[in-house]
Amino acid sequence: MQCVDRSLGRFAAFVVSAFAPLLALAHAFGEQPRTPAMQVRASGEDFHPALPLLDDQGQNVLSSHRPVSAMKTCGACHDAEYISRHCYHADLGLNARFLPGSSPGARHAWDYSHGGVGNWNPLTYQRLSPPGDDKPDLGLADWLRIFGNRYTGGRLGTVGFGDTPLAGRSPDSRERTADAGVSDAKQASSESPNTGGSPSPDARWHPDLLTTDLGQSAPQPWDWSASGSMEFNCFLCHLQQPDNIERVREIKSGAFGWATTATLSRSDVVAREEHGWTYLPSAFDADGKVQSPTFRLVRPTAEHCGQCHGKVHLGNRPLEMDVSLSDWSTLTKGQVFSGQRMSDSAINLRNKSRLSQPWDVHAAALLDCRHCHFSLDNPALFDPPSNGRPKHLAFEPRRLSFGEYLRQPSHQFAKGDTPQSGIAPEFSGTMRTCRDCHRADASHDWLPFRAVHMARLECETCHVPMVHAPAVRSIDWLTPHDGRPAIEWRGLEQASGANPQTITGFRPAILPRRSADGRLRLGPYNVILASYWQENGPYTRPVRLFDLAAALGSPTTPDDPETDRGGAASPLEIAAGLTPSARVQDAAPPDLAAISRRLHEAGVKSPTARFELYPFAIHHGVQPARSAVRDCAACHSSRSMLGASFSLRSGDLPDKQVPTLVPRTGIAQAFRVTFPGHQDGEVSLQPIPEKAGFYVLGKSRRLWADIPGTAVLFGVVIAVLTHASLRVRASRRKESRPRIAAEEAAG
Amino acid sequence: MARLRIYTLYERVWHWFQALCILGLIVTGFHIHFPDALGLLSFSAAIWIHNTLGWILVLNAFLGFFYYLTTGTIRQLIPEPREFHVLAWRQFRYYLHGIFQGERHPLERSPLRRLNPLQQATYLIILNVLLPLQIMTGLGLWFMQFSPDLLDAVGGLGIPAGIHMLGAWLFTAFLLAHVYLITTGPTPWAHLVTMITGYEEIEPAGETDALGPSGEPST
Numbered sequence: 001m002q003c004v005d006r007s008l009g010r011f012a013a014f015v016v017s018a019f020a021p022l023l024a025l026a027h028a029f030g031e032q033p034r035t036p037a038m039q040v041r042a043s044g045e046d047f048h049p050a051l052p053l054l055d056d057q058g059q060n061v062l063s064s065h066r067p068v069s070a071m072k073t074c075g076a077c078h079d080a081e082y083i084s085r086h087c088y089h090a091d092l093g094l095n096a097r098f099l100p101g102s103s104p105g106a107r108h109a110w111d112y113s114h115g116g117v118g119n120w121n122p123l124t125y126q127r128l129s130p131p132g133d134d135k136p137d138l139g140l141a142d143w144l145r146i147f148g149n150r151y152t153g154g155r156l157g158t159v160g161f162g163d164t165p166l167a168g169r170s171p172d173s174r175e176r177t178a179d180a181g182v183s184d185a186k187q188a189s190s191e192s193p194n195t196g197g198s199p200s201p202d203a204r205w206h207p208d209l210l211t212t213d214l215g216q217s218a219p220q221p222w223d224w225s226a227s228g229s230m231e232f233n234c235f236l237c238h239l240q241q242p243d244n245i246e247r248v249r250e251i252k253s254g255a256f257g258w259a260t261t262a263t264l265s266r267s268d269v270v271a272r273e274e275h276g277w278t279y280l281p282s283a284f285d286a287d288g289k290v291q292s293p294t295f296r297l298v299r300p301t302a303e304h305c306g307q308c309h310g311k312v313h314l315g316n317r318p319l320e321m322d323v324s325l326s327d328w329s330t331l332t333k334g335q336v337f338s339g340q341r342m343s344d345s346a347i348n349l350r351n352k353s354r355l356s357q358p359w360d361v362h363a364a365a366l367l368d369c370r371h372c373h374f375s376l377d378n379p380a381l382f383d384p385p386s387n388g389r390p391k392h393l394a395f396e397p398r399r400l401s402f403g404e405y406l407r408q409p410s411h412q413f414a415k416g417d418t419p420q421s422g423i424a425p426e427f428s429g430t431m432r433t434c435r436d437c438h439r440a441d442a443s444h445d446w447l448p449f450r451a452v453h454m455a456r457l458e459c460e461t462c463h464v465p466m467v468h469a470p471a472v473r474s475i476d477w478l479t480p481h482d483g484r485p486a487i488e489w490r491g492l493e494q495a496s497g498a499n500p501q502t503i504t505g506f507r508p509a510i511l512p513r514r515s516a517d518g519r520l521r522l523g524p525y526n527v528i529l530a531s532y533w534q535e536n537g538p539y540t541r542p543v544r545l546f547d548l549a550a551a552l553g554s555p556t557t558p559d560d561p562e563t564d565r566g567g568a569a570s571p572l573e574i575a576a577g578l579t580p581s582a583r584v585q586d587a588a589p590p591d592l593a594a595i596s597r598r599l600h601e602a603g604v605k606s607p608t609a610r611f612e613l614y615p616f617a618i619h620h621g622v623q624p625a626r627s628a629v630r631d632c633a634a635c636h637s638s639r640s641m642l643g644a645s646f647s648l649r650s651g652d653l654p655d656k657q658v659p660t661l662v663p664r665t666g667i668a669q670a671f672r673v674t675f676p677g678h679q680d681g682e683v684s685l686q687p688i689p690e691k692a693g694f695y696v697l698g699k700s701r702r703l704w705a706d707i708p709g710t711a712v713l714f715g716v717v718i719a720v721l722t723h724a725s726l727r728v729r730a731s732r733r734k735e736s737r738p739r740i741a742a743e744e745a746a747g
Numbered sequence: 748m749a750r751l752r753i754y755t756l757y758e759r760v761w762h763w764f765q766a767l768c769i770l771g772l773i774v775t776g777f778h779i780h781f782p783d784a785l786g787l788l789s790f791s792a793a794i795w796i797h798n799t800l801g802w803i804l805v806l807n808a809f810l811g812f813f814y815y816l817t818t819g820t821i822r823q824l825i826p827e828p829r830e831f832h833v834l835a836w837r838q839f840r841y842y843l844h845g846i847f848q849g850e851r852h853p854l855e856r857s858p859l860r861r862l863n864p865l866q867q868a869t870y871l872i873i874l875n876v877l878l879p880l881q882i883m884t885g886l887g888l889w890f891m892q893f894s895p896d897l898l899d900a901v902g903g904l905g906i907p908a909g910i911h912m913l914g915a916w917l918f919t920a921f922l923l924a925h926v927y928l929i930t931t932g933p934t935p936w937a938h939l940v941t942m943i944t945g946y947e948e949i950e951p952a953g954e955t956d957a958l959g960p961s962g963e964p965s966t
Contacts, residue, residue: 448791448794448795448892449892450892451892451893451894451895452891452892452895452898454895455895455898456895519895519899632789632790632791632794633782633789633790636779636782636790637782637783637790638781638782638783639783690905693902693903693905694903694905695903695904695905695908697779697780697794697904697908698779698780698781698782698790700905700908702905702908702909702912702913704909704913705909705910705912705913705916706912706913706916708913708916709912709913709915709916709917709920710916712916712917712920713916713919713920713923715920716920716923716924717923719924720923720924720927723842723927724927724930726847727846727847730846730847730848730849734849
């Protein structure tokens with residue numbers, strides 16, 4: 001019997017060893033190269049059954065010819081209502097709205113939420129003015145047209161600040177209060193010559209109902225019945241090939257209701273025709289269900305996230321670099337999520353031939369955003385934080401079944417805790433961090449004082465030593481020209497003469513910030529210097545572009561066709577383009593007093609120039625181990641990168657203004673700002689980690705030890721030299737006495 | 748001239764071993780504090796050597812303490828309270844004045860009285876304050892690498908590292924003074940030779956407490 005078993009075992013081993021190489025070869029040669037379009041990473045994604053496309057009335061769009069409603073289409077099986085209500089991408093923090101400046105976590109006095117709206121930042125500048133704002137900047141429709149390209153749709157886009165659906169609401173059906181508000185606004189506008197026709201104070205301003213025509217005119221009613229509302233667009237992230245270009249085009253034109261339909265246009269389901277969108281009957285089967293092979297519903301990939309969050313590039317096509325407002329993380333942090341070798345990209349990188357590492361080692365390892373930023377009730381990935389369960393419980397086995405999860409997948413995604421994003425603070429620190437996947441102890445044997453290094457440094461400090469893409473260095477709204485700020489980039493060498501524009505990349509500033517575990521750690525940041533005008537008074541806020549244009553006598557939009565805002569582009573979107581048309585910093589600082597006077601004359605109360613530093617934490621773009629910082633002297637020397645100067649702006653700041661760190665970022669005030677004369681004619685940030693309690697051997701100095709210590713040492717040296725000299729002198733004198741005596745005796 | 752054995756073999760080996768350790772600690776410590784100044788070693792090598800020498804010094808200090816305690820030699824380090832002020836002033840005056848006049852050294856060295864009062868006071872401070880402080884802060888800095896919590900509890904490396912650094916400056920100053928003062932013997936090299944060979948040529952002056960060649964009283 002044993003003999004038979006042994007024979008069978010040998011036969012099985014023979015079969016495996018003979019065919020395994022053949023199978024491997026067949027697999028290798030059978031693998032298809034990636035195409036430029038978004039790819040399904042793994043098989044098994046086609047399990048989703050065919051489905052009919054429904055409109056907001058639940059009718060098949062083939063017969064109704066109305067816009068596709070993802071909420072109705074997907075909601076037939078999934079709890080779309082639950083999903084949209086449990087998604088901070090959908091409400092952008094509006095569900096936790098507070099009175100402007102009343103939250104201790106607010107960064108500005110005019111902030112009214114921690115999310116994408118209400119949490120003002122100087123890059124987007126224009127703000128969605130909350131109800132009752134006496135100087136409204138943007139209404140909801142304006143905001144969607146300008147910034148909706150980075151918005152999935154959802155609660156904000158469908159009900160706004162209220163609770164009732166916006167879709168179908170025409171100016172005639174508005175509430176009387178809002179109607180009166182518009183009339184008041186019109187009247188006040190016509191009666192206020194001193195404001196140059198600017199939107200006048202209107203206590204009844206309601207952003208859901210009114211528009212300022214992208215911040216350029218007095219409030220007017222917006223017709224939601226014509227535009228439709230911007231409902232939660234499941235297809236943007238779950239369709240294999242969403243057409244974001246067509247979606248954005250619909251949004252920019254104010255046709256919000258068709259945005260979801262436009263997203264399907266690369267799936268051969270709909271086509272744009274002269275009169276609008278037409279559904280293609282060939283894409284549907286006899287039951288009215290989509291049968292188009294290109295209509296594939298998949299798990300979101302990094303490319304889906306990249307539509308709004310930053311440059312994502314998968315596939316073999318050489319990476320190109322064109323940065324717009326949609327590439328938010330690229331713009332602010334130089335983030336590029338791609339597994340491609342930098343040397344294979346189509347970018348004019350400095351020392352490109354030597355950059356054989358991938359843009360992001362995690363992308364090269366075929367990781368996707370969802371692996372770290374997973375759904376918080378995903379049964380496969382959910383792990384409650386240790387502070388949310390009893391101490392004796394090492395593992396929480398109870399979780400949703402897959403059926404339950406598929407019906408109600410929470411779209412609250414695990415997130416980190418960064419200084420730049422305050423949205424959904426209740427979920428901060430829920431994502432997978434480096435330490436959740438990597439055992440640093442197993443691979444850092446060479447590192448002395450390992451525990452201290454791990455406790456004092458973010459992993460990215462050494463593993464993202466260099467960002468190889470450009471990012472914004474400064475943005476200046478003090479004197480916008482044609483509605484454009486002056487932008488300066490870091491990591492970018494402008495073309496000069498025969499030399500083309502070169503991307504040099506930049507070394508991040510290393511600053512201390514308190515991590516989720518309570519420890520103060522040094523991590524890499526891009527710090528953007530923003531300058532803008534602030535209106536003071538009972539309700540402080542950044543001065544509207546409208547008022548700035550009136551004061552400066554400059555139009556709010558560019559008049560040249562190349563940089564035309566197209567009616568709904570963000571000012572930054574034009575200025576930030578890596579094109580010759582991008583406006584650069586003026587050589588001479590502006591005359592703040594003169595501009596302030598003109599702003600005051602234009603009706604702006606007590607305008608003051610603000611100069612603020614906005615830190616953006618760098619967590620992506622992780623380099624392979626061979627590119628990580630391993631040289632102790634990189635930190636432990638007088639040239640330590642922990643104290644390396646970080647350029648903020650060329651030239652000087654007007655009136656010797658000192659920029660301040662925007663509050664509530666968690667970053668310790670462990671730096672100083674230096675001005676031209678210290679650093680090559682630039683305003684720079686000089687990190688001083690010692691101010692935050694860090695002591696870095698080889699870099700840090702303790703003057704209370706070094707000064708008295710060296711004083712004692714030099715005192716001893718002087719005493720010794722003096723004493724020794726006197727001894728030598730006394731000795732010579734002693735030697736000379738007998739000789740003199742002898743000579744005298746002889747004489 | 749009498750040839751007396753002042754230091755035993757163990758004492759000499761112990762002394763030179765400790766001297767090498769301290770010298771190595773000062774050089775590597777300087778390298779750690781000013782990594783760009785010398786360029787002799789890599790930073791990590793300097794750290795490793797410094798830590799290793801530190802441990803050797805601690806071990807040797809413990810062995811020396813055991814030896815001095817068990818042999819009673821530790822009494823040599825304790826000043827005589829009754830005559831201390833007089834003897835210390837005499838020694839001080841000698842360094843400030845007498846040495847230039849060619850006066851005789853106020854202390855007649857012997858195996859049982861090797862240290863003058865100023866040396867006794869200095870060593871008392873070095874051995875009871877400076878060395879323990881250096882050892883404690885050095886061990887603290889070393890142990891904190893394993894416990895960031897401990898590091899947080901003491902407010903980071905700044906305080907212990909600063910104290911350690913101040914101690915290092917003082918040790919260096921002491922070392923410099925010590926090396927200079929060994930030249931204040933009968934000849935500039937006399938004390939150094941004694942610490943190498945263990946023996947010293949001593950000129951009897953009247954009633955001496957000279958001992959025999961073996962170190963025992965020559966009664």
